[in-house]
Amino acid sequence: MTRELTAGPATSVARQTDPSPDPLTFGTAVRQARAWLPLIGAASLLGSLGMLALPLALAAAVDAVASGRDATGPVALATGLVVLGVLCDLAESWAETACAATTSARLRTGLVRRVLAAPHQVGRFDTGDLVARISAGAADAAHAGPSAVSAAAAVLPPIGSLVILIWLDWRLAAAFGVGLALVAVVLRLFAKQTATAALRYQEAQGQMAARLTEALEGSRTIAAAGTFGTEIRRVLAGLPDLSRYGRATWKALSAAGSRAAIAGPLATVGVLTVAGFLVSTGDLTPGELLAAGQYAMLGAGLGSLTGVVAALARAKAAVGRLAEVHDLSAMSYGTDHLPAGGGRLEFQAVSVSHESTPLLRDVSVTIPGGALAAVVGVSGSGKSILAETAVRLRDPDSGTVTLDGRPLPSLSRMELRRATGLAPARPALAGATLADAMGPGRPRPQVLAAARAVGAHDFATRLPATYDTPLPDIPMSGGEAQRIGLARAWHADRLLVLDDATSSLDLLSARRIEEALAATGRTRLVVTYDAALAARADLVIWLHDGRVRDTGTHEALWADPDYRAVFAQ
Numbered sequence: 358m359t360r361e362l363t364a365g366p367a368t369s370v371a372r373q374t375d376p377s378p379d380p381l382t383f384g385t386a387v388r389q390a391r392a393w394l395p396l397i398g399a400a401s402l403l404g405s406l407g408m409l410a411l412p413l414a415l416a417a418a419v420d421a422v423a424s425g426r427d428a429t430g431p432v433a434l435a436t437g438l439v440v441l442g443v444l445c446d447l448a449e450s451w452a453e454t455a456c457a458a459t460t461s462a463r464l465r466t467g468l469v470r471r472v473l474a475a476p477h478q479v480g481r482f483d484t485g486d487l488v489a490r491i492s493a494g495a496a497d498a499a500h501a502g503p504s505a506v507s508a509a510a511a512v513l514p515p516i517g518s519l520v521i522l523i524w525l526d527w528r529l530a531a532a533f534g535v536g537l538a539l540v541a542v543v544l545r546l547f548a549k550q551t552a553t554a555a556l557r558y559q560e561a562q563g564q565m566a567a568r569l570t571e572a573l574e575g576s577r578t579i580a581a582a583g584t585f586g587t588e589i590r591r592v593l594a595g596l597p598d599l600s601r602y603g604r605a606t607w608k609a610l611s612a613a614g615s616r617a618a619i620a621g622p623l624a625t626v627g628v629l630t631v632a633g634f635l636v637s638t639g640d641l642t643p644g645e646l647l648a649a650g651q652y653a654m655l656g657a658g659l660g661s662l663t664g665v666v667a668a669l670a671r672a673k674a675a676v677g678r679l680a681e682v683h684d685l686s687a688m689s690y691g692t693d694h695l696p697a698g699g700g701r702l703e704f705q706a707v708s709v710s711h712e713s714t715p716l717l718r719d720v721s722v723t724i725p726g727g728a729l730a731a732v733v734g735v736s737g738s739g740k741s742i743l744a745e746t747a748v749r750l751r752d753p754d755s756g757t758v759t760l761d762g763r764p765l766p767s768l769s770r771m772e773l774r775r776a777t778g779l780a781p782a783r784p785a786l787a788g789a790t791l792a793d794a795m796g797p798g799r800p801r802p803q804v805l806a807a808a809r810a811v812g813a814h815d816f817a818t819r820l821p822a823t824y825d826t827p828l829p830d831i832p833m834s835g836g837e838a839q840r841i842g843l844a845r846a847w848h849a850d851r852l853l854v855l856d857d858a859t860s861s862l863d864l865l866s867a868r869r870i871e872e873a874l875a876a877t878g879r880t881r882l883v884v885t886y887d888a889a890l891a892a893r894a895d896l897v898i899w900l901h902d903g904r905v906r907d908t909g910t911h912e913a914l915w916a917d918p919d920y921r922a923v924f925a926q
């Protein structure tokens with residue numbers, strides 16, 4: 358029994374070719390933000406240059422005051438540099454926010470497109486985990502560009518400080534260099550610890566999201582079974598992990614802070630000691646001593662660097678997780694059109710497997726154009742897999758499925774969409790309004806015709822805004838949802854696959870739909886447990902353990918007790 362968001366290839370948004378063949382790496386994620394990076398870089402660079410110039414301006418002001426000269430110029434310069442610093446900070450954070458917003462939107466659009474274009478592969482992810490990757494993960498990954506630029510700009514104050522200290526006196530630079538090396542070791546360790554913690558945290562988040570989604574999908578069953586407690590424990594089982602990895606990040610931060618509390622002041626004390634000695638020997642002015650101390654603090658300060666390193670680590674971990682989604686390859690389509698024909702469907706030695714488990718084995722069967730074929734078999738025998746393969750919701754690992762002689766992969770997406778449709782047992786309906794759900798993008802008369810054919814018109818006219826009623830406002834029974842799923846698939850003009858698609862309808866309604874469908878002359882492949890329906894079929898395909906156990910008319914097959922047992926089930 359299939360539960361699908363789509364009612365067939367009709368709703369796939371795949372392009373003819375892969376949306377973006379380049380792999381997603383940290384570098385490509387940075388490039389996605391390229392429009393903003395010059396602005397962020399310029400603001401960051403200007404801010405750092407201002408920060409570097411400030412101690413020199415203050416030194417000039419101090420020396421002017423100490424020597425009784427006019428200090429207005431240096432004081433004005435220092436004030437201007439402070440204002441510049443504030444403005445640069447504001448511009449940088451605004452640009453970073455805007456950049457992250459547009460980049461995450463771009464990443465999400467690309468990933469959603471990729472997920473929808475790969476219905477044959479998307480099953481490898483849990484839904485909740487996938488949503489977590491595309492929502493929270495894309496937001497983290499979107500910081501790849503800004504944090505890479507900030508990291509590059511954050512290197513400027515230490516390097517600049519070193520250069521200015523060399524310019525003031527090489528002995529100051531030597532003392533500072535020792536402190537700087539210590540800071541670099543602290544940062545490296547911090548980066549390593551944060552990267553691991555960030556990745557584990559995101560994985561734990563994804564697992565919890567996956568379990569929550571499963572629980573929400575089965576919320577009625579859980580309520581009916583009274584297993585709230587068990588389910589809550591199952592969903593929240595990842596909380597200790599989440600807390601562990603969250604705390605690991607903070608622990609790494611506080612360890613870096615305490616190491617920095619030693620390394621930073623050590624560098625400052627070293628520089629000030631050397632500077633004091635140089636003042637005593639007359640090699641440095643008091644103002645230069647002040648500047649040297651400030652450069653030592655500026656260069657060895659870790660405050661801004663840990664933030665940048667943490668953002669980089671989160672972005673890197675998130676890009677890795679998004680890359681796995683990005684690797685989904687879009688279902689590729691051909692360019693062929695179908696020749697004139699009645700919808701003859703042929704499976705030629707079709708085998709499908711999941712990992713190493715065979716789901717369909719060497720299935721060969723032909724359904725003449727316009728025929729009604731019933732697919733029967735015990736639960737788990739592969740009926741839904743066969744149904745999905747018939748409309749190319751999944752491709753066989755070997756063998757071919759043809760429609761009117763054309764292999765399905767050779768058809769263009771539009772042709773496949775026009776010719777085939779699948780109505781599942783539990784359609785997950787998509788669209789803004791009822792009309793959208795019944796026939797996305799279709800003219801209203803076609804939607805009305807489909808709705809009438811599947812007996813959904815009365816239901817639609819009772820709604821406040823009839824076909825324009827927003828989908829989320831429509832309370833729906835299982836049978837009504839099935840009718841909408843059927844209406845959506847109805848537009849296919851050669852082959853309609855019904856996977857238990859009328860199981861929630863009363864027998865009379867199901868029969869009417871069957872008759873309306875027969876009157877259209879399309880080929881029908883119907884997965885069913887209904888013996889009466891199988892008896893009306895032109896051909897029964899009896900599956901067992903992924904193989905065709907037998908084919909023939911229901912009447913002929915009925916002689917076999919194993920066949921009769923399928924319906925007793």
Ligand SMILES: Nc1ncnc2c1ncn2[C@@H]1O[C@H](COP(=O)(O)OP(=O)(O)OP(=O)(O)O)[C@@H](O)[C@H]1O
Nearest residue numbers: 358359480711716735736737738739740741742743
């Ligand atoms: N996406 C999937 N990944 C891996 N295995 C799958 C997947 N979908 C189905 N299967 C497995 O393939 C086998 C056939 O499943 P299928 O849904 O086709 O059975 P079915 O005959 O339609 O059963 P039912 O009548 O209960 O709906 C089952 O063992 C099932 O667990």
